[in-house]
Amino acid sequence: MTTIYTLDAVKQTYADRDVLNIDALTIQRGEILALVGPSGAGKSTLLRLLNFLEFPTTGSLNFDSTVVNASLSLEQRRRVTMVFQSPALLKRSVMANLRYGLALRGVTLSEPRLYTYLELVGLERYANQPARKLSAGEAQRLALARALIVKPDVLLLDEPTANLDPYNVSLIEDILKQENTTRQTTIVLVTHNVFQAQRVAHRTGLLVGGRLIEVTDTAAFFEAPQQSQTKDFVAGKLVF
Numbered sequence: 001m002t003t004i005y006t007l008d009a010v011k012q013t014y015a016d017r018d019v020l021n022i023d024a025l026t027i028q029r030g031e032i033l034a035l036v037g038p039s040g041a042g043k044s045t046l047l048r049l050l051n052f053l054e055f056p057t058t059g060s061l062n063f064d065s066t067v068v069n070a071s072l073s074l075e076q077r078r079r080v081t082m083v084f085q086s087p088a089l090l091k092r093s094v095m096a097n098l099r100y101g102l103a104l105r106g107v108t109l110s111e112p113r114l115y116t117y118l119e120l121v122g123l124e125r126y127a128n129q130p131a132r133k134l135s136a137g138e139a140q141r142l143a144l145a146r147a148l149i150v151k152p153d154v155l156l157l158d159e160p161t162a163n164l165d166p167y168n169v170s171l172i173e174d175i176l177k178q179e180n181t182t183r184q185t186t187i188v189l190v191t192h193n194v195f196q197a198q199r200v201a202h203r204t205g206l207l208v209g210g211r212l213i214e215v216t217d218t219a220a221f222f223e224a225p226q227q228s229q230t231k232d233f234v235a236g237k238l239v240f
């Protein structure tokens, strides 16, 4: 595997407080990396950096051998897509929402191609219904379809299955695994659900207080953690 992101001494500081302070992290092309950790640990902040919504206060972030800063090209930025925890949907139909991200990129797809993405997430019946009427699980699946349709190289997900029922959780997890296997899409998944990390991630990393405590193969992370904080986290002792 080759590296797609490299973080070197990355700090993100808000109002003089380091909310992120990562000595080193590399993310491999084609891997599924889960990020876990208590609330306020900096997980979403890290995703915002990986999505180029913010740039590190100090240190360096590289994406595919390009230094990430405000002059990163649109072409590079478009290779990365993010699904937020509470995705914003347009007050339009399900299909219009699906088309929107493509239209922003100047891409149009035929109706049958669009339908294949709705079928992927099980929403083909709702194509012409208002997106705002979807249930939480359906809305999350639409957000995922909207992200996948642009064929990103990197898919970033911030707690994509929080508050969803087991059916929707497993549906989304299956789609993520399939996307990773068929397109080698790099996936970074923030989750509060350790079982989800075990089910889908190749590697798992623990963030606490803005620091990356440990990142390793998922099996080793859960079965043979090296750091005491990881041991506590895996044992359910680390307070959320």
Ligand SMILES: Nc1ncnc2c1ncn2[C@@H]1O[C@H](COP(=O)(O)OP(=O)(O)OP(=O)(O)O)[C@@H](O)[C@H]1O
Binding pocket: 014, 015, 019, 037, 038, 039, 040, 041, 042, 043, 044, 045, 046
């Ligand atoms: N724009 C901002 N300005 C000031 N502080 C911020 C800003 N964004 C985040 N923070 C702070 O940075 C810390 C990390 O926030 P972040 O949202 O990354 O945590 P998280 O790990 O995603 O937490 P959660 O699991 O609750 O979503 C928090 O203490 C938060 O209050």
Ligand SMILES: [Mg+2]
Binding pocket: 043, 044, 045, 158
């Ligand atoms: Mg968060």
